[in-house]
Amino acid sequence: MIIPHITLKLNHEGEITDSETKQGLLSLLHGLKQASYEKKKNYN
Amino acid sequence: MEKKIKVLAISGSLRQKSSNTALMNAIIALAPDSMTFTIYHGLGDLPHFNPDIDLDEGPVPVHELRTQLKEADAVLICTPEYGNGVPCVLKNALDWIVSSGEFVNKPTAVISASPTSMGGDKAHASLLLTLKMINAEIVEGER
Numbered sequence: 001m002i003i004p005h006i007t008l009k010l011n012h013e014g015e016i017t018d019s020e021t022k023q024g025l026l027s028l029l030h031g032l033k034q035a036s037y038e039k040k041k042n043y044n
Numbered sequence: 045m046e047k048k049i050k051v052l053a054i055s056g057s058l059r060q061k062s063s064n065t066a067l068m069n070a071i072i073a074l075a076p077d078s079m080t081f082t083i084y085h086g087l088g089d090l091p092h093f094n095p096d097i098d099l100d101e102g103p104v105p106v107h108e109l110r111t112q113l114k115e116a117d118a119v120l121i122c123t124p125e126y127g128n129g130v131p132c133v134l135k136n137a138l139d140w141i142v143s144s145g146e147f148v149n150k151p152t153a154v155i156s157a158s159p160t161s162m163g164g165d166k167a168h169a170s171l172l173l174t175l176k177m178i179n180a181e182i183v184e185g186e187r
Contacts, residue, residue: 004163
């Protein structure tokens with residue numbers, strides 16, 4: 001995932017303020033989780 | 045009960061106030077409870093890649109990186125772009141992994157973030173080339 005203008009999307013607490021970016025990152029995390037579970041399943 | 049997924053998180057920046065490290069920490073805070081994260085802190089300690097010193101288990105920092113990768117179910121990389129490419133410290137780390145194979149079939153998410161409108165697209169593309177060469181499973185999002 002490519003994130004332009006990153007310094008405008010993080011507040012002083014380091015939280016992501018842009019909802020579109022947040023949604024994209026959540027999707028990426030779920031993808032990572034799914035892929036990891038599938039890999040575990042295939043090896044068990 | 046769902047087993048927890050162990051993720052090794054790597055920031056490609058050594059800078060203390062790095063936006064990419066801040067982003068990585070923000071992503072970790074967003075993650076569901078079913079994912080646990082270990083932050084890799086050894087990027088700056090790795091020697092320059094040299095196959096001549098990759099004997100037995102390799103240099104200690106390299107062995108630690110390989111062990112942490114082996115123990116992880118997945119990898120998250122957040123990287124800036126330096127000079128239109130991947131930061132040398134990150135590329136150096138990946139070069140140590142080419143022959144040892146810890147990335148093979150490892151679900152890996154890559155994020156490149158930049159203050160510019162391009163978002164570090166060249167570092168992103170270059171990093172994907174290397175990760176695909178070492179057979180990482182690149183994850184783009186939910187399936």
